[in-house]
Amino acid sequence: SNFQGQTLPPRKPATAAAVAAGTVGAEHALVISAVLAKVPGCISPEVKARAEAELADAAAGLNPDDLGKVGDRLLAHLDPDGQESDHVDRQRQRGITILPQDRQLMSRVRGAITPELRAKFEVILTAWAAPGMNNPADPDSPTGTIDADGIDAEALAAARGRDLRSAAQRTHDALLALCDYV
Template identity: 40%
Template sequence: MYVRSMSGHDLQAAVTALRAAFDEVASCDVALLDRAELVAALDELEALGCRLPTMSHRLLARLRSEATPQQMGAKSWREVLTVRWRISGSEANRRLTEAGLLAPRQALTGPSLPPVLPATAVAQAHGLINSEHVEVIRRAVDKLPGFVDTVTREQFEVTLVRTAVGVGPKELKDTADLTLFLLDQDGPEPDDTERARKRGVSRSKQRPDGMVDLSGHLTPEAWAVWEAIFAKYAAPGMCNPDDPEPCTSGTPSQEQIDNDHRTLAQRQHDAMVAIGRIALMSGELGQLNGLPVSIIIRTTLEDLESRAGVGTTGGGTVVPIADVIRMAGHANHYLAVFDGATGSALDLFRAKRTS
């Protein structure tokens, strides 16, 4: 794709012309178009929609090289995008990731370097693939084993792009999965670099029932840590929320063990809650944003008095008010209470004083 040098004024003029061109298109009457004309117009608009992110990638990559999130009034680029464009965090992450992979890279000296995924960038710039294709390609490339050489990686991307031009995302993913399997039929050899690359823990969005799904890939070291913790705190009779006085230290009584009907998964869940609570109550986690690292929940006085409704944590998790009241019984938890009518803060209480 040919890219010419432009000043800020030239770019703004081009964007203004683009807006004017769209206004002209939007003002067209489509009532008299026949089927072939409708399909042709839709095809052109679809191709144009596929191309537009290309410029956004370039602008965003350039902005990240010219400024910091702090200079933009935020803590991270993710926050810059979510606040300015009112998009979700996951969408902001997607745009940042794609800009990093599909925009020309800034070299320390000399001309710019090509994108990390050059074939994908070219196909998108010509409107041949859409954002779903891009997602499949970048995820597939990320799954390539560490032993794959540069030439094979480049050919793998080119093969996927050629496939994407003629199929949908599902068919493209099937092709990518098959190619990955053929490249590594015996599976990867145990390797510290490969394990480090794959490590991670992620969570889903909170479901309507309030639950959150966790998934992850733990290194041997990470699992060894949790293996020891679970051996203690996820043992039968330990950390059982159904007990009047749950055992969180020492050894549970035989009665507590016999009355524990939880599954292993449930015991491990309850152990994570107990360990997290112990860490929060230890006072050794320092401060975050000027406050001790604690669970801070925002709710209204009316909800507390009626014992109905929900509270919201600083991270955006919705917690039923019954759980809020129960959690307030533990030290080092705080409750930020706001007036329901005015929205003004009433006070910040330690949970012990409101239980």
């Protein structure tokens, strides 16, 4: 409803009708919202409304994962070469969410980063997440950036030989070392 208490029409009318009819569940509605959020801003409201109706119709016979695949195909049809998406669309979709801690106090991370952040992040990780660098399980592991003055090549080679971490674990440890550095 709005400030005067009037009920506003749903933003996704076909999805709302399908949820009300019980043919589509909440997970389906979330998938539809996620797909529609990726439709480039230059696509007309009429085409976007047709896409929403098609997704709501398809959702009735599919599980949420398969509906996501239908959404991917729909997006590929609307923007086959990815050229319709622009800076404004990317900025609208950017975000990183740190989810609540689980029983082991670990937190999952979910998000989408812009091409600019990815490029900068890749440069940083090349230097900070290299095998052998910033390994909290190895007290003799060099810390900081791989190209810093004073990094002993033999010590780094030895640390690389002892480094059993996955690339994802090295990325985590690089971010931890960066936080300590900052």
